[in-house]
Amino acid sequence: LSSISDTDNLETKEVETQEVGSAGSHANQVCPDDIPTLAFPSISTSDFQFNLEKAADIIVEQVAEFLNKFRNARLVLVDLSHKSKILxxxxxxxxxxxxxxxxxxxxxxxxxxxxxxxxxxCNAIANAANWRLKPGGGGVNAAIFNAAGPELESATKDKVKSLSPGNAALVPLPSSSPLFTREGVTHVIHVLGPNMNPQRPNYLNNDYNKGCKILQDAYTSLFDGFASILR
Ligand code: AR6
Structure with a gap:
């Protein structure tokens, strides 16, 4: 009985590791902590309403390109729920x-x-930002600005005033920020993706020729920002 239950446990762990990449203490066994890591949310696919299939293709294509160039780094796509369609x-x-x-x-x-x-x-996390680089507005932007404290807002202002779609801005996090002390995050990379939501600025009116190009540019800029802290 005990051996059956051990096997069950093992299988569960393996499945869990594959499904969520890593969770809890398994992360330390599966992926050593010293590999520079960027965690990023799926840019533009929630509030900005970008098509999920197209976004998934672009994410995978851009990640593959990055990993070809940088062998000693990891990328992690994060979302809140096990039901996440994009994941x-x-x-x-x-x-x-x-x-x-x-x-x-x-x-x-x-x-x-x-x-x-x-x-x-994770050394760095990406933020699906708004063009003004302001806190709030919901989604991952609100969560990151809340968690990082006022330090992130002032560090962001020091670096850059606004973003146009397809661009990213690398912001070193002051060591007093809770994201730094508690999570070990040293950089936040703000990214502005294409917007397919008529209620938001820079609405693309369903033009996926432009939209896909902007989303590719957004990931390229994001990964370039991450690469710049690897060197
Ligand atoms: N942790 C991980 N993933 C999250 C979290 C979180 N705390 N919160 C949301 N996500 P969105 P967008 C996922 O809407 O579509 C903001 O108001 C979410 O499930 O944050 O690029 C900005 O100010 C989704 O998969 O970004 C902009 O105006 C992904 O993060 C606008 O929304 C991105 O969802 C940007 O819209």
């Missing part, structure tokens, strides 16, 4: 393309609590 779509593509799941995986959890609640150490 499922990306996971399916990771499997299809046989991507290295030590270097790229998905993780379910709050991007502001990756280490404290998920055991996942």
């Amino acid at each position: 499922s779509l990306v996971k399916a593509r990771i499997a299809e393309k046989n991507m290295d799941t030590q270097k790229f995986f998905t993780h379910v959890g709050d991007i502001t609590h990756l280490y404290s609640r998920g055991g996942l150490r």
Whole structure:
């Protein structure tokens, strides 16, 4: 009986590791902590209403390009729920393309609590920002500005005033920020993706020729920002 239950446990752990990339203490076993890691949310696919299938293709294509150039780094796509459609779509593509799941995986959890609640150490996190780079507005932007404290707002202002779609801004996090002290995050990278929501600025009116190009540019800028802290 005990051996059956051990096996069951083992299988559960393996499945969990594949599904969420890493959770709790398994993260330390599966993926060593010293690999520079960027965690990012799916840019533009919630409030900005970008098509999920198209976004999943772009994420996987851009990640593959980055990992070809940088062998000693990891990328983690994060979303809040196990029911996340974008995580499922990306996971399916990771499997299809046989991507290295030590270097790229998905993780379910709050991007502001990756280490404290998920055991996942990340040096940098990406923010799906607004063009003014202002706190609030809901989504991951509100969560990150809340969790980082006023330090992030002032550090952001020092670096950059606004973003145009397809661009990213790398902001070093002051060491007094709770995201730094509690989570070990040293950089936040703000990214502005394409907007397909008529209620938001820079609405693209369903023009996916432009939209896909802007989303590709957004991930390129994000990964370039991360690469600049690797050197
Ligand atoms: N942790 C991890 N993922 C999250 C979290 C979190 N705490 N919160 C949301 N997500 P969105 P967008 C996921 O709407 O579509 C803001 O108001 C979410 O499930 O934050 O680029 C800004 O100010 C989704 O998968 O970003 C902009 O105006 C992903 O993060 C606008 O929304 C992105 O969802 C940007 O819209």
